[in-house]
Amino acid sequence: MKILENIGMRALRNMDPEAAHGMAIKALQMGVAPAPGRITSNRLKTTLAGLPLDNPVGLAAGFDKNATALNGLAKAGFGFFEVGAATPRAQPGNPKPRLFRLTEDQAAINRFGFNNDGMEAIAARLAQRPKEAVIGLNLGANKDSDDRAGDFAKVLAHCGTHLDFATVNVSSPNTEKLRDLQGKAALSALLAGVMDARDGLDRKIPVFLKIAPDLSDAELVEIAEVAIDSKLDAVITTNTTLDRTGLKSHHKDEMGGLSGAPLFEKSTRVLARMSQLTEGKMPLVGVGGISNAEQAYAKICAGASAVQLYTALVYGGLSLTEEIIRGLDALLEQDGFANVTDAVGSKREDWL
Numbered sequence: 001m002k003i004l005e006n007i008g009m010r011a012l013r014n015m016d017p018e019a020a021h022g023m024a025i026k027a028l029q030m031g032v033a034p035a036p037g038r039i040t041s042n043r044l045k046t047t048l049a050g051l052p053l054d055n056p057v058g059l060a061a062g063f064d065k066n067a068t069a070l071n072g073l074a075k076a077g078f079g080f081f082e083v084g085a086a087t088p089r090a091q092p093g094n095p096k097p098r099l100f101r102l103t104e105d106q107a108a109i110n111r112f113g114f115n116n117d118g119m120e121a122i123a124a125r126l127a128q129r130p131k132e133a134v135i136g137l138n139l140g141a142n143k144d145s146d147d148r149a150g151d152f153a154k155v156l157a158h159c160g161t162h163l164d165f166a167t168v169n170v171s172s173p174n175t176e177k178l179r180d181l182q183g184k185a186a187l188s189a190l191l192a193g194v195m196d197a198r199d200g201l202d203r204k205i206p207v208f209l210k211i212a213p214d215l216s217d218a219e220l221v222e223i224a225e226v227a228i229d230s231k232l233d234a235v236i237t238t239n240t241t242l243d244r245t246g247l248k249s250h251h252k253d254e255m256g257g258l259s260g261a262p263l264f265e266k267s268t269r270v271l272a273r274m275s276q277l278t279e280g281k282m283p284l285v286g287v288g289g290i291s292n293a294e295q296a297y298a299k300i301c302a303g304a305s306a307v308q309l310y311t312a313l314v315y316g317g318l319s320l321t322e323e324i325i326r327g328l329d330a331l332l333e334q335d336g337f338a339n340v341t342d343a344v345g346s347k348r349e350d351w352l
Contacts, residue, residue, distance in 0.1 A: 005034060005317045017099040017108070017314075024318075025064065028072025034319040035075035043332045044079075044325065046340050048306045049206035049233035049283055051134055051164055053079035056340050057296060057325045060287050060308035061085055061138035061167065061210075062110075066117045067125040074133035077321045079306065081133070083122070085140035085169050088154045090118030094174065098256070101314065102249035106291065107260030108311050109251060110240070113174045114140045119158045126162035136165040138210070139194070143175055149190040153197035160201040168194055171212040171239035173257045179212055184222040191230040206233035211274075213238035213267045213288060220270065224277035236285040236308070237274050238267040260311035264289025268302050272351035275303025280345070291316065293327025300328075300340060301347035 015023070027033040040054035047053065059081035064073060067083040074081075093115025100109045116122065122137070129135055139155045141148035156166050168191065170181040181190055191209070198207050209232050211223055227235055240257025247262060267288025275284055286304030290296050291312035299307045313320055328340075337343045 005319055013101070016097070017101050018096065021099065025069050028069035028076070031072065033072055033076065034317070034322070035072070036077045036322045037075055039077045039322060039325045041329050043337065043339055044329050046305065048080065048285070049165065049208070051080065051206065053134060053306065055079040055325050055328075056300065056306035057321065057328065058082065058285070058306055058308040060310040061169070062112075063310050063313070065115065067122045067137075070125065070129050070133070070135065074130040076318055077325060079134065080136065080164070082136040082138055082167060082308070084116065084138035085114050085172070086116055086119050086122045086137055086155050086159065087114055087140045087142045088119050088145075088151050088158075089142050090121065091115060091142055100251035100254045100256075102247065102251055102260065104249045105247050105252070105260065105262055106312075106315055107247070107249070107258055107262050108314060109254045109256045109258050111174045111254070111256030113143060114172065116140070119155045123159040123162060126159060129162060134164045136167055136208070137163050138167045138169045140169055140172070141175065141178065148178070149181065149186070149193060152190060153193040156194055156207075157197040157200060160198065160205060161203070163205050165206040165208060165233070166198070167208040167210050167236060169210045169239070171210050173212070173240060173242055182211065182215065182219065182223065184226055187223065187226050188230065191226065191232065195230060208232065208234040208236050208285065210236040210239055211270075213241045213263065213270050214243065215270070217273070220273055221277060224274060228278065228281055232282060234283045234285055234305075235274055235278070236287060237271040238263075238288050241266060259288070261289050261291060264295060268299055269351050271299060271304055272302040272348045275345055275348050276352060290324070291320070293324045293331055296324050296328050297331045297343070298347075300343050301345070302351045303345045303348050305341070305344050
C-alpha cells in the first residue's frame with residue numbers, strides 16, 4: 001500500500017493544492033486510502049475529557065470540512081478526529097487560490113475562510129456517522145454574521161446530538177476580527193452561550209476551545225482563567241500562525257495561516273505554558289507541526305493528553321498516521337511508561 005500511496009502522493013503534489021486535497025477526500029470516500037483500522041495497545045489507550053480513545057493521535061479540523069469522509073477516516077487509525085469548521089449558513093469562503101504548499105519548509109499557508117456546506121448539511125452527514133469512531137466538530141461563525149458569538153452556540157445546538165465533542169474555534173486568522181473573540185470579556189460571553197447550548201442537549205458532550213499560537217503571555221493567562229471559570233473540558237493548542245520567521249519557500253509571503261513544521265516549537269511552547277497555567281485542571285490537545293512520533297511524544301511530554309496532526313499528511317500521506325502511533329508506542333515503552341497518561345507533562349519544564 002505504501003508504494004501505491006507514494007505514487008499517488010507524487011501525482012497529488014503536481015496538482016493544485018486544493019484540487020489535490022479534494023482527491024484525498026475522494027480516496028477516503030472510495031475506500032482506496034490507507035485503512036489500518038484500530039491501532040491500540042495498553043500503553044496507548046487513554047481518555048480525553050472522559051472520552052475513551054484507542055490512542056492519543058487525532059486528525060485536526062480542516063481536513064474533512066464537510067464531514068463527507070467519515071467512514072474512511074474511522075478506518076485510518078486515528079484515536080479521534082475533528083471535522084469542520086461548520087457555520088450556521090453555508091458559505092463559499094475566500095477567493096481561490098487560497099491554499100499554498102511551502103515544500104521547502106514542509107508547511108502550508110491557507111486562507112480558506114470557513115468555506116463549508118453549513119450546519120444543516122453537515123448535521124445530516126453526521127447523523128449517518130460510524131458509531132465506533134470518536135468524532136468532534138469544529139464550530140465556526142459566518143463571515144457576515146450579526147452575532148458571531150451566537151453562531152457557535154447555534155451550530156452546537158443543531159449538530160450536538162451526533163457528536164462526541166465540539167470545539168469552539170475563535171483562533172482562525174482567516175475571518176476578519178474572529179481572533180478578537182479571544183479577549184477575556186468576549187470569550188467569557190461566547191463560552192457562556194455555548195455551554196448553555198451544550199446543557200440543552202440530550203447528552204452533555206465535552207466542549208473544547210482552540211486558541212492561536214500568536215497570543216502574548218498576558219493573553220494566555222486570561223484564556224486559562226476563562227477556560228477554567230467556564231468549565232471547559234479541554235483546550236487545543238494551537239491553530240495556525242501569522243508568523244513568517246525563517247521561511248524559505250516561494251509562497252512564504254501569502255496571506256493566511258501558516259501550519260506545518262515551522263509551527264512546532266512555537267505551538268509547543270504555548271502548550272507547555274497553558275499546561276502550567278491550568279495546573280492540570282483540564283486536558284490539553286497539542287497540535288502544530290507534528291510530522292513524526294518523536295514530535296508527538298514531545299507534545300505529550302510538554303503537557304498534551306492527546307495530539308492532532310494535519311499538514312504533515314500533505315507530505316507523508318495518510319499512512320504517516322500509523323507510523324506515528326506505532327512509533328509513539330515504542331517511545332513510551334523505551335522510557336518505561338506503562339501508559340501514555342503517565343508521560344503527560346513529564347518534560348514540560350524543557351519548553352518553559
